[in-house]
Amino acid sequence: MVILHNIRALSTSILITGTSQILTLRGAASRRGDALRDVGIIKDGALLLRDGLIAAVGRREKVEAHPLAREAEQLNVCGRVVLPGFVDSHTHLIHAASRSEEYELRISGASYEEIAQRGGGILNSVAKLRAATADTLKQRAQTALQQFAAYGTTTIEAKSGYGLDLTSELKILRLHKELAAERPLDIVSTFLGAHLIPAEFRNRPSGAKDYIALLTDTLIPEVAANKLAEYCDVFCERGAFNLAQSREILEAGKRNGLKPRMHAEQLSRTGATQLAIKLGAASCDHLEKINRADIRALAKSTTVATLLPGCDFHLGLSQYAPARALIDAGAIVGLATDYNPGTSPTVSMPMILSLACTQLRMTPADAIAAATINAAYSLGRHKLVGSLQVGKLADLAIFDVADYREIPYYFGMNACHTTIKRGKIIYSRN
């Protein structure tokens, strides 16, 4: 305990020893054949962290021979497994409250869309978010960030989209910026004004048109001018935005320097995937209803196929995205929690790995690559995080297992023992 405390307080160099496995995830975002088959395991390896970066990683003798290793504080992880901190590339971090009452309704038979039609669903969260102060929202998000860290996550993407008006969307995006500045986690901000058409526009004849104009002419330029987001996302789905509307919004984003991402083919096939690829989107997310042509198109593209199995699990849907077909075709597959109060209330990437393995038939190696280096690629952070290589950020998750396959295997449990962000311990189990 004293050692841990010293590290927290003093050290700029840490030498990590006593590992059973280090998963390096060497290599860039990877298709089938490289990192997906090989998570780059080093047995009895060591890591040297210095000034928040990885200074050395490899066989223990080699790392211990590094000129800076001598002066480093030692952290013996007692046979645990070390891997890159998870990169959670799809979250709705900022929201005001849980929706456990809708959860009970759904269990009793109401569908997600029926609940939405009754004023529940996303619009329920919008009403609550608009009424909440920035302080309240921030406090809730800070608790969530601590929880993300406790499950091994060191970088997250965060989407707005429960505001749906200028004031409320900016309230969310400014919180992304504040929380990112305060750290400990890195936060990549995405503008999702196109989450749904808000209630006040719904009963107008030109409501959709007016709201989209508000997005493209006011909100997107304002967000971009204030550098409040890197990405622009659209929920392309029946009941939300159709293909033409999605294109209009994402193109407005691009003109303003916001790179596209897309909620695609979750509940129905809309063609969003092909559009996303055409627009050069960084990621297409969900993909439960994609067809073979979509899979082929993804395989030829650099758009990441980000799967969100937590959502299907929580909604009790039987159809998961065709992960194996995507991997076999050569698509870059990512995994994320989709942390949100309506359809995926979890921050646990280990749980998502369990779902990926047991339900989507991804191997543990596939799943871990999808939750680290591939997810980093989808956020344009693959040169910074997602693998354990010299020069990258010292972002690590240390799991209390002897073999990395046990991370998804022990389902519903959290074996994360220590999380290190930019060389600092941000979570440690006592």
Add this chain to the structure above:
Amino acid sequence: MVILHNIRALSTSILITGTSQILTLRGAASRRGDALRDVGIIKDGALLLRDGLIAAVGRREKVEAHPLAREAEQLNVCGRVVLPGFVDSHTHLIHAASRSEEYELRISGASYEEIAQRGGGILNSVAKLRAATADTLKQRAQTALQQFAAYGTTTIEAKSGYGLDLTSELKILRLHKELAAERPLDIVSTFLGAHLIPAEFRNRPSGAKDYIALLTDTLIPEVAANKLAEYCDVFCERGAFNLAQSREILEAGKRNGLKPRMHAEQLSRTGATQLAIKLGAASCDHLEKINRADIRALAKSTTVATLLPGCDFHLGLSQYAPARALIDAGAIVGLATDYNPGTSPTVSMPMILSLACTQLRMTPADAIAAATINAAYSLGRHKLVGSLQVGKLADLAIFDVADYREIPYYFGMNACHTTIKRGKIIYSRN
């Protein structure tokens, strides 16, 4: 922190206040209509614990007016939810190692039965258990017991069945007894010598007959004479024991004072449920393949229908047990983790509640009743644990949520904040 420490060290009386909800689960094991619909919620209630028992529970003013309340140490739970500690009525606590390598094989396409035929599966665990020392096994089990407590469980059932010879079965059952004596958790011991026919009997013409004779004539009498188990269980399944064999074994158990339990209709319908009911079994477990007649028979019986959805989840099977039909018919439904290295490597009852709600369509109230009072009934412990009533053991789980429905809602996460067993804090999150 100081307060918690004091309680641990000194107090025999604790007054718990500041609850948002207390779930009392009043009433005995319950069919649809009483506790299953009504978990007995007290808002802003209080609990008085004394000498390991519940001395008072109810509205705060009333409990605070209790003559012993004044001298009790206060534990303010700051708006959290208090419920009975979970009763996990089906675990294979003692085993030597994880089987994460088989997990990867299964994901790659091999079925559970194929892996078993290749010497994997249960026989893999048997080989490892026979080779392990009692000390090694005990250490592993102690770690698991700490984890059970960390997820809110205060009583477990534990089955032998990875020994399958006299020495090894007794090694397991003696560990049950030792661990139960050391506490902190209560352990109810079950003899499952009839888990599978061991390798050394498999290639003999009369192997099954000989092994069953060993069970009925040697192991069962020995187990009973040494009071090493309360229950006798059989894995009635193709590839394990057929109906006639199961009857023979359970009847031998009954003659020796061991009450029957049964692994029934997991991978195929064998008729085990009807046999179990005829024999007056305390519980029939699994039940994925039961038919309508089985459901009707369970509804008329006092045999608990114990569902183990973790098993289906981990094996990636699409068919869960028909929980709603069982509840609607009036059966007593229980839930358990089935903690074991092959088919359900989890100790997390909150995860089982999430599965029960999202996949089996049990309401959060149904699920919590199934994991507390109904499970206690299946172990003959319903007068002692499973609900928060005066005179029962002070076994509590305190969850860091504002509404009990959030326990299954936040899936893959553990919101258990404090676990109290017989009036003592055995787990507390810092």
